[in-house]
Amino acid sequence: MPAAPRDALEFPESDRLFLEPQLPPRDGSTPRPDMPFTTLTFATSLDSSLALSPGTRTVLSGPQSKAMTHYLRSRHDGILVGVGTALADDPGLNCRIAGVGGYGGENLDFQPRPIVIDPTARWNFSDNSKLFQLCREGRGRAPWVVTTMPEPPAEKDALLKEYGGQFISLKMTTSESGRHQIDWNELLVTLRLKGLRSVMIEGGGHVINSLLEPSYMSLIDRVVVTIAPTWLGQGGVVVSPARRFDEEGNPMSAARLKNVKWYPFGEDVVLCGQVNV
Ligand SMILES: NC(=O)C1=CN([C@@H]2O[C@H](COP(=O)(O)OP(=O)(O)OC[C@H]3O[C@@H](n4cnc5c(N)ncnc54)[C@H](O)[C@@H]3O)[C@@H](O)[C@H]2O)C=CC1
Ligand SMILES: Nc1nc(O)c(N)c(N[C@@H]2O[C@H](COP(=O)(O)O)[C@@H](O)[C@H]2O)n1
Numbered sequence: 556m557p558a559a560p561r562d563a564l565e566f567p568e569s570d571r572l573f574l575e576p577q578l579p580p581r582d583g584s585t586p587r588p589d590m591p592f593t594t595l596t597f598a599t600s601l602d603s604s605l606a607l608s609p610g611t612r613t614v615l616s617g618p619q620s621k622a623m624t625h626y627l628r629s630r631h632d633g634i635l636v637g638v639g640t641a642l643a644d645d646p647g648l649n650c651r652i653a654g655v656g657g658y659g660g661e662n663l664d665f666q667p668r669p670i671v672i673d674p675t676a677r678w679n680f681s682d683n684s685k686l687f688q689l690c691r692e693g694r695g696r697a698p699w700v701v702t703t704m705p706e707p708p709a710e711k712d713a714l715l716k717e718y719g720g721q722f723i724s725l726k727m728t729t730s731e732s733g734r735h736q737i738d739w740n741e742l743l744v745t746l747r748l749k750g751l752r753s754v755m756i757e758g759g760g761h762v763i764n765s766l767l768e769p770s771y772m773s774l775i776d777r778v779v780v781t782i783a784p785t786w787l788g789q790g791g792v793v794v795s796p797a798r799r800f801d802e803e804g805n806p807m808s809a810a811r812l813k814n815v816k817w818y819p820f821g822e823d824v825v826l827c828g829q830v831n832v
Contacts, residue, residue, distance in 0.1 A: 559659030566626040579753035590743040592753040598781040604791030615783040619821035629665040633754040637762040638673035649695030657694030669698040760792040767796035
């Protein structure tokens with residue numbers, strides 16, 4: 556077996572046991588036959604911010620919860636972000652747990668497929684993008700880019716294909732709340748048809764808030780949130796889904812979790828649960 560690179564992360568067996576009930580089943584079975592097991596997971600500050608501002612990569616997770624996130628990546632077939640995140644972070648979206656493919660393991664075993672929602676092909680990726688560097692080094696898979704353009708730009712299409720990635724073209728719809736967006740049902744069914752049995756959705760703010768709309772939140776099988784002991788302050792990228800109202804027009808909470816478990820990981824705490832729909 557190849558040696559693990561120096562930046563490989565360790566995630567202790569005892570912590571794996573805690574997490575197991577929250578993870579996609581190892582046999583690949585899914586709660587809905589036509590869709591992947593879907594985990595919503597992100598790191599947030601005490602004031603519900605994912606980042607200091609939309610274009611800023613912001614470290615929130617400490618070393619233990621970061622290792623947990625990478626373990627989650629090893630247990631999902633796909634990892635999804637919006638184009639805002641791709642532009643801000645130039646992310647790797649691979650799994651760096653010791654023993655997975657490229658980190659001491661064979662081939663690309665346990666490396667998730669990166670998926671970027673990019674309706675108008677704004678993401679200006681190139682050979683120098685982190686994701687593609689990792690592909691060349693055999694440490695990650697090429698991305699699937701979800702667009703609404705029937706014919707995506709030819710140059711980008713060629714580069715994606717060269718690395719083993721692809722554009723996926725879907726249509727825009729208008730959601731219940733009037734948002735013009737890709738329908739999550741259609742997207743998840745498409746990803747299942749393409750072979751993904753589990754997907755973790757990492758962000759950013761637009762992606763999470765749109766998935767937490769009433770018509771979509773039942774698609775989320777698990778929520779795993781890292782809460783870091785810091786306030787980022789005003790102006791951040793905030794997780795705050797649209798308000799809901801009861802029959803009399805009174806405001807009610809947008810969403811609530813059930814079957815909640817809390818795990819401390821270093822200075823952070825990780826909250827797991829299911830959306831109470
Ligand atoms: N702390 C954490 O765990 C994470 C932090 N982030 C941070 O979040 C920030 C980016 O967040 P945002 O600016 O909100 O961008 P985003 O990553 O949510 O992407 C937003 C864009 O994605 C597209 N999009 C998303 N959902 C769509 C849908 N259902 N249909 C059609 N298009 C859709 C739209 O083009 C939209 O403008 C970055 O600063 C990044 O660092 C991102 C992921 C995780
Ligand atoms: N779990 C977690 N903790 C943080 O503090 C973060 N900033 C993020 N961000 C997400 O991870 C992506 C970066 O991944 P790579 O390290 O480049 O593989 C970033 O784009 C966000 O999706 N997550």
